[in-house]
Amino acid sequence: MQSVLHLVSGDESEQETTLTIAKNLLEDESGDIDDVAVVAQAGGIEAITSDGGFTEEVESLAENGASFKACANTLEMEGIDESELLGNAETVPEGAVEVTRLENEGYAYMRP
Template identity: 65%
Template sequence: MRSVVHLSSGDEAEQETALAVAENMLADESDSIDEVAVVAQSGGIEAVTADGEYADRVRSLLDDGVPFKGCANTLETASLDESDLVDGVETVPEGAVEVTRLQNDGYAYLRP
């Protein structure tokens, strides 16, 4: 199974939950999870900024093979640059389109 976690809220509790979901899925011992991806947009982009509260957790998940994708539209709206993101976070033109693409590719959609 493959899952995409949609990180779209600026709420810290939701950001915490989204990252915990990704971590828990990786730790699942049933071997039923093949891949977990995280798409950050809107207020959720803050969770993947290099100076953000969750930067170390994002780096750890990236090191464990979880792809993170940040919405370029959100970056522009928030006056952020790609260099403001944790190294390894890939930018995509539109977060919602990326979530839809991943769903079309067989990823289950999760939004805490």
Template identity: 65%
Template sequence: MQTVVHLVSADETEQQTALNIVRNLVEDESGTIDDVAVVAQAGGIERVTTREDEGEEVENLLADGVEFKACSNTLQMKGLEESDLVGGIETVPEGAVEVTRLQTEGYAYIRP
């Protein structure tokens, strides 16, 4: 199974819930989870920047094979650069389009 988690809220509790879900998917012992992706856009983009104190949590998930994708439109809108992102995060032109693309490839959608 493949899962995409949509990190879109500026609410810190929702952001942490999203990352907790991602951690649970990565640590699933059933062997049924193949790929996990996180698409960050809108208010959720802050959680994947180097400005966040929790950047280490994102780095650990990246090291565990989670793909993180950041919306370029959101970066531009918020005056952020790719260099503001935690290292290893891919940028995509539009977050919603990326979520939709992943869903058409069979990814299950989760948004806390």
């Protein structure tokens, strides 16, 4: 199974919940989870930047197999440089399009 978490909220508690869910999915002992992707856009992009307050969590998730995808439109609108992204985040042209693409590939969609 594959899961995509859509990180769009600027609310810190929602960001923390999203990252915790990603961690729980990766730590699932059933062995059913093959991939966890976190797509960040809008206010959620802050959580995966060096100024976002979740550096340790994001880096740990990346080390444990989560992939992070950052919306290029959001980065441009917010004036955030790609060098500020954590977790070896890949920049994608548009976050919602990436979520849709992953869903079409069989990823289960989650938005805490």
